[in-house]
Amino acid sequence: MPLLKIEKVTHRFAGLCAVSDFNLAVEPHELIGVIGPNGAGKTTVFNLITGVYRASEGSIKLEGQELVGKTPHQITKLGIARTFQNIRLFKELSVLDNVRTAHYGRIHYTPAEALLQIGRFRAEEKRITHQALDLLAIFKLDEMAGEKAKNLPYGLQRRLEIARALATEPKLLLLDEPAAGMNPNEIIQLMDFIRWIRKTFSVTIILIEHQMRLVMGICERLVVLDFGATIATGLPVEIQNNPKVLEAYLGEEVAV
Amino acid sequence: MAKIKSIYENVMSRWQALTDFKFFWPLFMITGIAFCMAASTYEFIDLYVQLILIYVGINIILTVSLNLINGYMGEFSVGHAGFMAVGAYVASLLTVHVFPPGAQNLFFPLAILAGGLAAALIGFLVAIPSFKTRGDYLAIVTLAFCMIVKSVLENIDAIGGPRGLLGMEKLTTLPWVFFWTALSVWVIRNLVYSNFGRGVLSIREDEIASDLMSVNTRQVKIIAFVVSSFFAGIAGGLFAHALQFINPRMFDIIKSTDILIMVYLGGIASIAGSIIGAVIYTILLEILRPLGVWRMVFMPLMLVLLMIYRPRGIMGLKEARMFTPLRDLVTEKLWRQKKKEAGDASP
Numbered sequence: 185m186p187l188l189k190i191e192k193v194t195h196r197f198a199g200l201c202a203v204s205d206f207n208l209a210v211e212p213h214e215l216i217g218v219i220g221p222n223g224a225g226k227t228t229v230f231n232l233i234t235g236v237y238r239a240s241e242g243s244i245k246l247e248g249q250e251l252v253g254k255t256p257h258q259i260t261k262l263g264i265a266r267t268f269q270n271i272r273l274f275k276e277l278s279v280l281d282n283v284r285t286a287h288y289g290r291i292h293y294t295p296a297e298a299l300l301q302i303g304r305f306r307a308e309e310k311r312i313t314h315q316a317l318d319l320l321a322i323f324k325l326d327e328m329a330g331e332k333a334k335n336l337p338y339g340l341q342r343r344l345e346i347a348r349a350l351a352t353e354p355k356l357l358l359l360d361e362p363a364a365g366m367n368p369n370e371i372i373q374l375m376d377f378i379r380w381i382r383k384t385f386s387v388t389i390i391l392i393e394h395q396m397r398l399v400m401g402i403c404e405r406l407v408v409l410d411f412g413a414t415i416a417t418g419l420p421v422e423i424q425n426n427p428k429v430l431e432a433y434l435g436e437e438v439a440v
Numbered sequence: 441m442a443k444i445k446s447i448y449e450n451v452m453s454r455w456q457a458l459t460d461f462k463f464f465w466p467l468f469m470i471t472g473i474a475f476c477m478a479a480s481t482y483e484f485i486d487l488y489v490q491l492i493l494i495y496v497g498i499n500i501i502l503t504v505s506l507n508l509i510n511g512y513m514g515e516f517s518v519g520h521a522g523f524m525a526v527g528a529y530v531a532s533l534l535t536v537h538v539f540p541p542g543a544q545n546l547f548f549p550l551a552i553l554a555g556g557l558a559a560a561l562i563g564f565l566v567a568i569p570s571f572k573t574r575g576d577y578l579a580i581v582t583l584a585f586c587m588i589v590k591s592v593l594e595n596i597d598a599i600g601g602p603r604g605l606l607g608m609e610k611l612t613t614l615p616w617v618f619f620w621t622a623l624s625v626w627v628i629r630n631l632v633y634s635n636f637g638r639g640v641l642s643i644r645e646d647e648i649a650s651d652l653m654s655v656n657t658r659q660v661k662i663i664a665f666v667v668s669s670f671f672a673g674i675a676g677g678l679f680a681h682a683l684q685f686i687n688p689r690m691f692d693i694i695k696s697t698d699i700l701i702m703v704y705l706g707g708i709a710s711i712a713g714s715i716i717g718a719v720i721y722t723i724l725l726e727i728l729r730p731l732g733v734w735r736m737v738f739m740p741l742m743l744v745l746l747m748i749y750r751p752r753g754i755m756g757l758k759e760a761r762m763f764t765p766l767r768d769l770v771t772e773k774l775w776r777q778k779k780k781e782a783g784d785a786s787p
Contacts, residue, residue, distance in 0.1 A: 234652055236648060236651075236652070255651070255656075255658075256648075256651040256652050257651050257652075257653075257654045257655055257656045257657070260651075260652055260653065260654040261654050265652070266652060268649065272646045272648065272649040273645075273646075273649070274641065274642050274645035274646060274649065274650070275645055275646075276641075276644075276645055276757060277638075277641055277642070277645060280768075280772075281638060281641070284638060285638045285639070285641075285642045285650070285653050285655065286653045286654065287635070287654075288635060288638065288639055288642075288653060288654045288655045288656075289654030289655070289656075290654070291635045293635070295631065295634070295636050295663070298630060298631065298634030298635065298636060299627060299630050299631065299634075300630075301462070301630060302462075305634070306767065308635075309634075309767060309768075309771075310767070310771050313768060313771040313772065313775070314771065314775055317772065317775045321779065326779075329772065330772075348653065352653060352654055
C-alpha cells in the first residue's frame with residue numbers, strides 16, 4: 185500500500201485553477217521531487233497535503249486515512265511534517281523551544297497538571313527537553329540550544345527548520361525548496377544531508393526544488409507541474425529528455 | 441560591582457530553586473496573606489497606602505491577564521474593560537441582592553469567583569467567532585464587545601442603568617487582593633512555562649508554522665482568551681468592592697486603554713513587566729493627582745516617549761529571572777553531563 189495517495193486533486197482560487205487533476209502515489213521510503221516553473225502550483229500541492237488549503241476536489245490519503253477536511257495540526261499528528269520556502273521559525277523563541285513546540289501534540293499531561301506542577305508534568309517536561317536536545321545534537325545545534333532562533337546564521341536556520349519538522353516524528357517529510365539561497369558547494373552537502381536524513385529517521389521525502397542539480401542528483405522519481413497541470417512524471421533521466429518538460433521549463437535552463 | 445552581581449546571581453538561583461519547590465506557592469500564599477492581614481488589622485501600613493496597594497493589585501491582575509493575549513499570544517484585544525464590567529456587575533449584584541447581609545465576608549470570595557466565571561463564559565462566547573479568522577479581527581470584535589457591554593448595562597434599569605450600582609460593602613481588603621493577585625500571576629506564569637505556553641508563544645511568532653507543528657491553534661487561543669477574561673472579571677469584582685460604587689461609564693474604552701498602557705509600558709510577554717507597568721502607572725497617577733486634568737497630558741506623553749525609546753516596553757520580551765523556572769536549566773545541565781560521559785566512554 186502506498187504511504188500517500190493523492191487522487192484527482194484540484195484546487196481553485198476564485199476561478200484560477202492552481203492545481204488541476206493532480207495524482208501521486210508515494211511508496212514508503214521513496215524520495216520524490218516536484219519541479220516546475222514559478223507559479224506552477226508546487227507549493228500549493230504542499231499546502232493541500234498539509235491542510236493549509238482544503239482541496240476543492242479529490243482525495244488525499246495517508247495510509248488509507250483521508251486528509252482532506254482535516255486541520256493542519258491533525259494532519260501533523262498523523263505523521264506529515266514540512267519546512268517552508270521562506271524559513272518560518274519561531275524567531276523570538278530559543279532553538280530548544282522551537283523544537284519543543286513540535287512536541288505539542290504528543291505530550292501526556294493536562295493544563296491542570298501544568299498549573300499545579302504535579303503529576304506527569306515534571307517528568308514529561310524533562311522527557312521532551314531530553315528528546316529535543318538529543319535531536320539538536322544530531323543536527324549539531326545543541327551548543328546553541330539557548331540562542332534565539334533569529335540569531336542563527338541562515339544555513340543553521342534551514343537546518344533547525346528541518347530538525348523542528350523531524351521533532352514531530354513524521355512518516356512523510358515535505359521539503360519546500362531546501363536549497364534556496366545556497367551555493368553549488370552547499371548544494372552538494374545538502375544532497376548528502378537529505379539522503380542521510382532519509383536513512384537515519386527512515387522517512388519518506390517529497391521535495392520541491394528549483395535547482396536541477398539537486399533534484400536530478402537525489403530524487404528517484406520526479407513530477408513536473410506547469411500552470412497547475414501535471415505535464416510529466418518519471419525517472420530523472422526520462423524527465424530530462426521529455427520534450428514537453430523541455431519546452432515548459434528546462435528549455436531555458438538547459439541552454440544556460 | 442562584580443561582587444554585587446555575583447551576590448545577585450546567587451540570590452536569584454536560590455530563589456529559582458525555591459520556586460521550583462513543590463510547596464512553595466501554598467507557603468508563599470499563606471505567608472503573604474498572613475502579612476497582609478496583620479497589616480490591615482494592626483494598621484502598620486498607612487490606610488492610604490493600603491488603598492493604593494489594593495489598586496496596584498487590581499491593576500496587576502488586569503495587566504498580567506491582558507498580557508497573555510496581547511503580549512504572549514500577539515493578538516490585540518481592547519475589550520478587557522468589558523470583561524471587567526461583567527465581573528464587577530455579577531459580583532456586586534450577588535453581594536447586594538443575593539447573599540445575606542450578615543455573612544458578606546463569608547460569601548465575598550464566592551461572589552468574586554462568580555464574577556470571574558461569568559466573565560470567562562462571556563470571553564468564551566466572544567472567542568469562538570473571533571478566532572475563526574486571523575489578524576486584526578479580534579481588535580474590532582473586542583472593541584465592539586466593549587461598547588455593547590456598556591450600552592447593555594446602561595439600558596437595564598433594574599441594575600441602575602446609567603446611574604450605576606450602589607450598596608456594596610467595602611469587602612475588598614488587602615489580604616484578598618494579595619490572594620487574587622498572587623493567584624493570577626501564579627496561573628499565568630505556570631501556563632506560560634508549559635506545553636500550552638509554548639503553543640501560545642508559537643502562535644505569536646508564526647501561526648501557520650505553529651499549526652503545522654501540531655499546535656491546535658484555535659483551541660489554544662480560546663483557552664488563553666477564557667483565562668484572560670476570567671481574571672479580568674476577578675479584577676472587576678475586586679474593583680467594585682473597593683470603590684463601593686460602579687457605573688457603566690467606568691468600563692468604557694478609556695479603561696481598556698489604561699490597561700493597554702500598563703501592558704505596553706511594562707513590556708509585552710513578561711510577568712515582571714506587567715507588574716512593573718501596573719505599579720508605575722498606578723503610583724504615578726496617584727503622585728500626579730495634584731496636577732488635576734493635566735496628568736492626563738503627562739501619561740500619553742510618557743507613552744509616546746516610551747514608544748520612541750523602548751518600543752517593547754520596559755521589560756519587552758524579557759523575563760526577570762525570579763519568574764523563570766530553573767528546571768529547564770537543570771535538565772539541560774544534566775543532559776550535557778550525560779553526553780560528556782557518553783563521549784568519554786566511547787571516544
